[in-house]
Amino acid sequence: MNIKLEYKTFMITLSKWIVIGVLIGGIVGSITAALLDLNDYLGEVREKDSWLVYFLPLGGLIIGYIYMKYGKKEDNDAAKGNNLIIDAIHDKATVLRRMGPIVYLGTFITVIFGGSTGREAAAIQMGGSISEAVNRFFKSNIFDKNVVLMTGISAGFGAAFGAPITGAVFGMEMTAIGKLKYEAVVPCLIASFVGHYISEEIWSVKHEEFTIQNIPNASISMFLTVIFVSVIFSLLSVLYCQLRHGIQNFSEKVTKKNHMIRAFIGGILIVVLSLIVGSDDYNGRGLEMLEQSFEEEVPPFAFLAKLVFTAVTLGMGFVGGEAIPLFFMGATLGNTLSTFIDLPMSFLAGLGMIAAFAGGANTPIAAFLLSVEMFGDKGMEYFFIACLTSYIFSGHHGLWPSQTIFEPKSRLYNIPKAETIGTVEKKKK
Structure with missing residues (x-):
């Protein structure tokens, strides 16, 4: 009886992760495809009209106003970007559902006026926003909620770079140093592959290609x-x-x-x-x-x-x-x-x-x-x-101060567990 119950529970859980992975991957893949295409278009416009950079201060005012007016709710600030998603995975914050649209608009303004930036943050944060909406729709418990947020990260990264295997692991690896939450591997893998497939095969997104001409012999x-x-x-x-x-x-x-x-x-x-x-x-x-x-x-x-x-x-x-x-x-x-x-x-x-x-x-x-x-x-x-x-x-530095140090990179660093990149950097000062 117990074996049958465990098998039933396993199948229900697996089915749930498959559905959520496909759902998030499909939505995030389509939205990321639009992000990449529009980003490419705006980048080309700026390259042809380099004078647009003079309007960057005005673009800054617009971005600042958007984040100050619409990017805050209680102690949750969309301006924290990827850090807010990491905090949410560690139950320290809540992802704002409007975070995705805001970062999309802010990224477009930054790109058209010549700010030096990339694009994957918008895809990741949109993935986080979609995941938060999915969490609320399915009324996910605290354990499932974190996995679903990782799934959104994987979908965004996999679709943004045309690297589905990388995206699957990145969603599990970016939140904490020294720890991979393998429980999330099924939805992260599915979401990343679905997002990649949707953006590349359905919406015909072309990713950059880099070729290494020669590889030196091993010695x-x-x-x-x-x-x-x-x-x-x-x-x-x-x-x-x-x-x-x-x-x-x-x-x-x-x-x-x-x-x-x-x-x-x-x-x-x-x-x-x-x-x-x-x-x-x-x-x-x-x-x-x-x-x-x-x-x-x-x-x-x-x-x-x-x-x-x-x-x-x-x-x-x-x-x-x-x-x-x-x-x-x-x-x-x-x-x-x-x-x-x-x-x-x-x-x-x-x-x-x-x-x-x-x-x-x-x-x-x-x-x-x-x-x-x-x-x-x-x-x-x-x-x-x-x-x-x-x-x-x-060392214990990085792009995202909210990254938690589950295990120090080496005992030589003498860093206590459960610290974050941000707190470690502050202590060093």
Whole structure:
């Protein structure tokens, strides 16, 4: 009797996760397809009309007003972005259902006027909003609610990057350092694959392709070299995260958390930086130079320029993703390092792209899977080592201060469990 009951419970639970995974994946996949297409269109418009960057301060005022007027409910603030979703998974907050539409609009405004940002945050936050709506519709209990939120993250990431396996793991890995909630694997996997299929096969979304021309032969010296450059890429991710959080904390303190003033000043700073650099290569997503870094030399300090532009854009209140900017920084730094290190340019660009993301997001498994889905299985041993190295050497820093440290990366760090990235960084200061 007990066996029959357990089997029945298992089948009911499995069926529930399949239905929820398909539902969330289908909705998020379609909405993400619209996001990608419109983002591409707006990016092309901005590239043709570079003067639009002068309206970025006005765009900042609009974004600030939207978040101040509609982005808050009690202690839940949509301006926290991915951090709000992470807090909700840890039962510290509640995801606002209007968070998705708000971040979509904010991302479009940021992109059209030349803020340096990516797109996956909008997809992830829309996934979180859809998941919250599903939770309320099905009246999910506290345990199921967290799994459903992870499912939304997976659907958004898988659809945004055309990487369904990565998306499935990313939804489970991004919320906590040192822990994977395998209970969520079924809905996360289904949602990520459905979202990817809907966006790519139904809505014909085309994702960027990056090709590594040559993979060096395996040797001890080669692995040591990969470890060495991966440490550099990890430090790049730390530098970006620290600067981005520092700008945000300082600007919030000076403006007393007035989002409109912060974003308006941020827009002015980006305009000034664009005039100083004399180029719009670092505005927007920067996909053209990102792709170029795999094929030919790019300006040697492109990675540093993109780091500053993105830290100012997002630190001052504009919205968007940080994965593509990190890809840009890592790939262009790898391109620059190829002039000093005798390794293929495209190989170092790919290595930097993935390692910088692994160090910033603190998701080494998802980053490694992303390298396989993007570049194939050639050289996968190098990318595996690079992801682990960057993850460990980046320390307890990261893109999202709300990430919980379930297990420290190493006992050498002497970090207590259950801390967050944010609290650890504050204690160090």
